Each structure stands twice: as C-alpha cells, then as structure tokens.
Amino acid sequence: MVGRLGSRVLVGRRCVDLPDLLAAAHARLGDVALVSPRLRGLDLSAIRDLRLCSVGVLGVVDPGDEAGEALLRQLGIRAFVGPDAPAPDLYGAVVGALAVPSSTEGSDETEEATPDEVAPRGRVVVVWGPAGAPGRTTVAVNLAAELALDGREVVLVDVDTQAASVAQHLAILDEAPGIASACRAAEHGTLDVTSFARLAPEVLPRLRVLTGLPSADRWPELRAGAVERVLDVARLDCDVVVVDCASCLEDDDELSYDTVAPRRNMAALTALEVADQVVVVGAGDPVGLQRLVRGLQELAGREVEAGVVVVNRLRASAVGPRPTARIQSLLERFGGVEDPVLVPLDVERVDAALLAGTVLHDVAPDSAVRSAIASVAAAVVR
Numbered sequence: 001m002v003g004r005l006g007s008r009v010l011v012g013r014r015c016v017d018l019p020d021l022l023a024a025a026h027a028r029l030g031d032v033a034l035v036s037p038r039l040r041g042l043d044l045s046a047i048r049d050l051r052l053c054s055v056g057v058l059g060v061v062d063p064g065d066e067a068g069e070a071l072l073r074q075l076g077i078r079a080f081v082g083p084d085a086p087a088p089d090l091y092g093a094v095v096g097a098l099a100v101p102s103s104t105e106g107s108d109e110t111e112e113a114t115p116d117e118v119a120p121r122g123r124v125v126v127v128w129g130p131a132g133a134p135g136r137t138t139v140a141v142n143l144a145a146e147l148a149l150d151g152r153e154v155v156l157v158d159v160d161t162q163a164a165s166v167a168q169h170l171a172i173l174d175e176a177p178g179i180a181s182a183c184r185a186a187e188h189g190t191l192d193v194t195s196f197a198r199l200a201p202e203v204l205p206r207l208r209v210l211t212g213l214p215s216a217d218r219w220p221e222l223r224a225g226a227v228e229r230v231l232d233v234a235r236l237d238c239d240v241v242v243v244d245c246a247s248c249l250e251d252d253d254e255l256s257y258d259t260v261a262p263r264r265n266m267a268a269l270t271a272l273e274v275a276d277q278v279v280v281v282g283a284g285d286p287v288g289l290q291r292l293v294r295g296l297q298e299l300a301g302r303e304v305e306a307g308v309v310v311v312n313r314l315r316a317s318a319v320g321p322r323p324t325a326r327i328q329s330l331l332e333r334f335g336g337v338e339d340p341v342l343v344p345l346d347v348e349r350v351d352a353a354l355l356a357g358t359v360l361h362d363v364a365p366d367s368a369v370r371s372a373i374a375s376v377a378a379a380v381v382r
Helices: 002-008 018-026 044-052 066-074 087-097 136-149 179-187 193-199 216-221 224-237 266-274 286-301 323-334 347-356 368-380
Strands: 032-035 056-060 079-081 123-128 154-158 202-204 207-210 240-244 277-283 308-314 341-344
Touching: 018 032, 018 044, 032 087, 044 056, 044 179, 044 224, 056 087, 079 087, 123 136, 123 224, 123 266, 136 154, 136 207, 136 240, 136 277, 136 308, 136 347, 136 368, 154 224, 179 193, 179 216, 179 224, 193 207, 193 224, 224 240, 224 266, 277 286, 277 368, 286 308, 286 323, 308 323, 308 368, 323 341, 341 368, 347 368
Parallel strands: 032 056, 056 079, 123 240, 123 277, 154 207, 154 240, 277 308, 308 341
Antiparallel strands: 202 207
C-alpha cells in the first residue's frame, strides 16, 4: 500500500503487532502510524501513547466498513484512507494525519463531526481538596444533589483512586458496575451515551451516579485517556458532571520518563485538566487551613483556577472566637480568596445522612450545613 507512494514516504518499520508499533513509536522510527480496526489490542491508551510520541495516526478502513471506522473514531482517530486509495489521496491522508489531534485533545475542525461531538455538552465540576479528609465526598455528593434539586440533570462520577466512597455515602453496592467498567468500555471504543446510562443508575430524581473503584488496588484501570473519554461522554447526556477525585496531584518521578506506564494520580490530574470549574474543599482547623492554602498554591502551579473555595466543618473551638472573620481574613491574606463558602460543623445531621445512605436535603432540609452547600451549588452555576 505505502509502496505506491514511491520515494515521497519512507517506511520506517512494518510492525507485526501493537507492542511492536508502540516500541517503534518510542524509538522515533516514524511520524505517522497506519492502523487497521482489526489490529489486536488497539485501544484508547495505545492511541494516546502514539500521540504522546508525536506520531500521527491514520486509520486504514475498507470501503463500506462503517463499523470499523466507527470503532477507530471512538478511539480518537480522525484521519482515514482506503487500502486501494490512489497515490495522491494516500499521500494527502498521510500528510494530513500529522496535524490531526486525538479526540481527547479536540477534534479537527475540518473533519466531519460525529453525533456525539455536535451534541450539547454539560459542564464538568471537579471537587478537589488537599490531604486529610476535609470532606470532599460529602460536599461532592450533596452538591450534586442540590444541583439536581434545582432542576438540572446531574451525573456524579467518583474517580478517587485512593479511597473512593461515593457508593457508601449513597448506600450503593460496591459490586455495582461503575468507573472501572466505563473506563474499560472507553479503552475499547464501545462507550457511548447509551452504554454509559446503563452504568450510571439514577439514585435520586435527575441524579445519576457512576460509582468508584471497589478496591484501591484497581487504580491502573483508570488511565488518563479513558477517564477523559468517560467525562466527555458523561457531559453529553446531562447538564452538570460533578467529579469527586483524590487529593494527590504530584507526578511519579520514577515513571515520568515512561509515558506508557499508568500513574495513580493521573485520574485526578485529568479531571482537573478538563474541568470547567473546580470546587476546592479544606477543613476549618489550623492543619486543614494550612493544607488548603498550600493546595491552592499547588493548583495555581498547575494553572488550575479554584472557582469556589469551601471551608468545611467550621467551628470556633478549632480557630478561636469569630471564626468566620478569622478564616476570611486568613484566606484573603495567604490564599487570595475573597469570598469562601463556610460550611459549619454539624456532626449529628451529617452522620444521620450518612447512616441513611442519602443526602442532607432528605434528613435535614433546614440545617445550616445544607444551606451552605446549596450556596456552593448556586455559585457553581452562577
């Protein structure tokens, strides 16, 4: 096939399988990879690895093979050519593949958009907080519930690779298919709005949940490309996607040279990268506040803007008299935060919601803690 191009294109290697192709890409043996939908093991992560090696990807699809082209499109390939294409068309496709980004980086405007790409897209709101259990999941669950109560279609996604707990908060069985199944489908190019809906059951009116990992040692299943694809599909069928992620954001220095190896923190980093808005949660005590300020600095270093800052479990016993004024002054001075949302400590009502496997609106609709989180929801959609 490539032989028809003559001297205009040099064949760097004829790869026998996917590992051979990835090895050739890492060795910089070529600029464009020609792949078939029948290539065994081809998945979203493989395409992403090729892109990270600055290798363009050109799909070779037989005329009339709509299923094969659809599969490659699901994996992020946007340039295609037939095996019997004339030499000028083949050369143009090879050159064009150099400039076509993967779907995880945005599609080429000159390509025909798929139905998923032209559909309305919801907002992705990521709830993040520094280490120390400041109440990220409690805020994420109740934030999602408040948005749903306000009439929006909401999907709550748990991508915490350290200690996922959204399922426990809402009394959902650990064994229920969730983020792991969705990422697996995304890797193989079979995740769409319909299959996503089967994996994310409705737990409250207008609120669906994609549960987290039932076991923390399964974190390698949440690869960056798959997580991004899951969030991309989720936002196609709702108004808001609320994401609960882990606190750790540091890069793994031992794996930083290896773009193929999975990294435990990439799920959180990917979620923050694609987020339309970030809600940062910190604890209302001296240790938690110090971690919050440092966390805000860490986000700024990664060029992530904290849209809403929440100080959780606020109480005078931990910060002294006039806790509201003290914390507002501290965050404005050291974190540049002018209008944080302060959530008071209310152990009794929060525990009641957790015990019942529901949200604060159901057990304490008039509580101050519920009202504070409702104000977070109002700030998110402002």
